[in-house]
Amino acid sequence: MSRNLPREALTSGERRSSGPVPGPRWVWPRTVLLLALLLSAIVFGTGLGSVTIAPGEVLGALWRGLASQFSGAELVSNDVIVWQIRLPRVMMGVLVGASLSVCGGAFQGVFRNPLADPYLLGVASGSALGATLAIVLDWPRALIPVSALVLALLAVAATLSLAREGRRFPPTRLILAGVVVGSVLSAATTALILRGEDRARQVLAYTLGDLGFSGWRDVLTVLPYAALGCGALLLLARALDTLQLGDLTARSLGVPVERLRLIVVVAASVATAGAVAYVGVIGFVGLIVPHMVRLAFGASHRILLPLSALLGGALLVYADLLARTSPLSQVGIVTTLLGGPFFLWLLRREKEI
Amino acid sequence: MKSILTLSLALASVAGATTYPLTVTDDLNRKVTLKAEPQRIVSMLPSDSETLCAIGACDKLVGVDDYSDYPQKVTTLPKMGGLYDPKIESIVALKPDLVLVSKYGKIVEALAQAGITVVAVNPETYEEVFSKTLVLGRLVNREQGAKFLITNMRRNIARTEILTKNAVKKPTVYVEVDPTPYSIGPNSFMGVLLSKAGARNIIPASMGDFPKVDPEFIVKANPQLILGVDAKAAAARPGWGSMTAVKTGKAMALPKELDTIFSRPGPRMPQALAQLAKLIHPELFK
Numbered sequence: 001m002s003r004n005l006p007r008e009a010l011t012s013g014e015r016r017s018s019g020p021v022p023g024p025r026w027v028w029p030r031t032v033l034l035l036a037l038l039l040s041a042i043v044f045g046t047g048l049g050s051v052t053i054a055p056g057e058v059l060g061a062l063w064r065g066l067a068s069q070f071s072g073a074e075l076v077s078n079d080v081i082v083w084q085i086r087l088p089r090v091m092m093g094v095l096v097g098a099s100l101s102v103c104g105g106a107f108q109g110v111f112r113n114p115l116a117d118p119y120l121l122g123v124a125s126g127s128a129l130g131a132t133l134a135i136v137l138d139w140p141r142a143l144i145p146v147s148a149l150v151l152a153l154l155a156v157a158a159t160l161s162l163a164r165e166g167r168r169f170p171p172t173r174l175i176l177a178g179v180v181v182g183s184v185l186s187a188a189t190t191a192l193i194l195r196g197e198d199r200a201r202q203v204l205a206y207t208l209g210d211l212g213f214s215g216w217r218d219v220l221t222v223l224p225y226a227a228l229g230c231g232a233l234l235l236l237a238r239a240l241d242t243l244q245l246g247d248l249t250a251r252s253l254g255v256p257v258e259r260l261r262l263i264v265v266v267a268a269s270v271a272t273a274g275a276v277a278y279v280g281v282i283g284f285v286g287l288i289v290p291h292m293v294r295l296a297f298g299a300s301h302r303i304l305l306p307l308s309a310l311l312g313g314a315l316l317v318y319a320d321l322l323a324r325t326s327p328l329s330q331v332g333i334v335t336t337l338l339g340g341p342f343f344l345w346l347l348r349r350e351k352e353i
Numbered sequence: 354m355k356s357i358l359t360l361s362l363a364l365a366s367v368a369g370a371t372t373y374p375l376t377v378t379d380d381l382n383r384k385v386t387l388k389a390e391p392q393r394i395v396s397m398l399p400s401d402s403e404t405l406c407a408i409g410a411c412d413k414l415v416g417v418d419d420y421s422d423y424p425q426k427v428t429t430l431p432k433m434g435g436l437y438d439p440k441i442e443s444i445v446a447l448k449p450d451l452v453l454v455s456k457y458g459k460i461v462e463a464l465a466q467a468g469i470t471v472v473a474v475n476p477e478t479y480e481e482v483f484s485k486t487l488v489l490g491r492l493v494n495r496e497q498g499a500k501f502l503i504t505n506m507r508r509n510i511a512r513t514e515i516l517t518k519n520a521v522k523k524p525t526v527y528v529e530v531d532p533t534p535y536s537i538g539p540n541s542f543m544g545v546l547l548s549k550a551g552a553r554n555i556i557p558a559s560m561g562d563f564p565k566v567d568p569e570f571i572v573k574a575n576p577q578l579i580l581g582v583d584a585k586a587a588a589a590r591p592g593w594g595s596m597t598a599v600k601t602g603k604a605m606a607l608p609k610e611l612d613t614i615f616s617r618p619g620p621r622m623p624q625a626l627a628q629l630a631k632l633i634h635p636e637l638f639k
């Protein structure tokens with residue numbers, strides 16, 4: 001992966017004049033392009049599904065759904081499908097896709113490692129263990145995400161405490177500790193699955209990631225984690241840019257490197273854990289989307305992180321649409337199965353240019 | 354997957370006694386030869402354990418898998434692990450002359466290498482429950498018992514069917530086998546039982562035997578009865594509160610015993626059908 005920084009990331013020439021996303025003039029058309037892609041994903045995701053509903057009726061359903069929030073009127077048949085099943089599912093896709101992509105981009109930046117993804121520090125294996133515990137012990141379904149969230153955060157805490165050297169968190173030690181914690185927790189999960197064989201499929205479905213049964217309540221529960229975590233990461237974008245010059249240079253430019261690393265790790269883990277707790281471990285999005293944005297739009301984190309959010313949200317909604325209307329059946333399968341080849345194609349094209 | 358039985362001596366025994374050595378083609382398409390009547394059997398499939406006991410070969414069992422729980426006698430036998438974590442060494446230590454396994458899992462190679470006779474007998478469809486019972490009967494020299502059991506099962510199933518066949522209203526039903534959600538298609542053995550119990554399955558045959566279902570499809574189908582999800586869980590799902598079954602209190606988890614026997618392609622199929630029919634048509638069983 002190239003780590004060449006666009007010059008404008010480090011010069012302060014145009015920064016004051018161009019609104020919330022600083023940088024060169026071409027950022028806006030591309031932002032608009034990705035916004036349009038996200039909007040189209042929301043439109044198609046809400047309009048299409050395994051039940052065929054006419055576009056006019058979808059619009060009517062959205063209107064009646066909105067109105068029912070204020071009037072308390074009860075929705076019927078297709079309105080229920082559009083307003084209570086499809087739209088929250090789409091919104092969950094946007095939230096999760098955006099969160100994973102922003103966190104992936106931030107992790108790749110803070111570890112200066114193109115292979116970093118949001119699950120680097122054990123969030124995925126922690127949440128999988130939490131969910132598996134809840135499933136195998138037959139706890140009420142509402143407790144599954146809670147258990148997943150708690151164990152995901154505990155896993156990150158374990159990784160951090162293993163990697164700590166005094167007040168420092170060296171990247172290599174963090175990555176190694178993450179691998180170890182992840183492996184141990186995965187082994188524990190496997191042992192649990194083998195003891196609860198009749199529930200193995202349920203656990204497997206969780207570890208592949210699935211947006212089914214996402215309702216408004218789930219969306220509103222995930223929203224604060226995503227907003228807090230990703231918000232913090234977006235605010236740290238400039239510091240992440242500086243960090244690309246190496247720890248020493250960043251320090252001499254006044255970036256508190258160690259503290260930055262810790263804050264990024266904690267913020268990204270909170271956002272990732274919130275998302276994963278509700279929809280399971282959706283692979284690949286957090287790894288690939290930031291690279292796609294880098295290839296197409298440049299590597300400055302102030303551009304990379306917000307655009308990754310837009311692209312990630314759009315891609316996950318499209319992937320889920322494909323999942324629920326085809327035998328591929330789960331969004332996690334779609335992202336990995338189609339994401340891989342597409343990304344390889346993108347890389348090859350990049351070489352030819 | 355039809356398992357074809359070829360008797361190495363082309364004399365179909367009149368008295369129903371199996372002649373050994375016996376060569377069978379099992380459910381993994383392996384040719385296996387039994388030298389003599391098996392006396393020490395390990396069954397790694399709950400439905401096979403039940404069938405062996407029901408045809409009078411219970412005393413031949415020396416070990417079972419972790420999930421075999423019926424009849425009472427098998428619960429006292431040593432447990433040999435599950436489908437994915439079988440205790441190969443313990444199985445070998447029991448010195449079995451026959452091990453019955455599922456088509457799935459990786460147990461066959463290891464046991465065959467240890468020189469143990471392994472046969473995969475894995476009923477999956479409704480009719481296979483009967484045909485595999487007969488296969489098991491021949492394997493262990495209990496063909497008479499097997500035939501008797503099959504006749505009995507068919508008779509008991511017919512008893513329930515007579516009642517449900519002419520039911521005036523056949524409710525539409527959604528059956529959930531796990532909350533991912535997976536359901537059952539009409540051609541699976543559970544689907545066959547469901548229609549014999551006088552219900553109309555909302556899942557079309559085109560979706561397959563154990564399809565993963567899109568939640569919006571279930572809401573659209575609006576079944577009159579939901580089995581496998583309790584009322585509270587059903588009402589909590591996004592958009593499900595609007596469904597007829599949820600509103601009329603017709604969403605329920607399966608009773609524990611029925612849950613077990615309904616998903617087990619073995620000799621208790623008639624009981625599963627009777628209990629299912631009672632749930633769907635309580636009015637017929639007064």
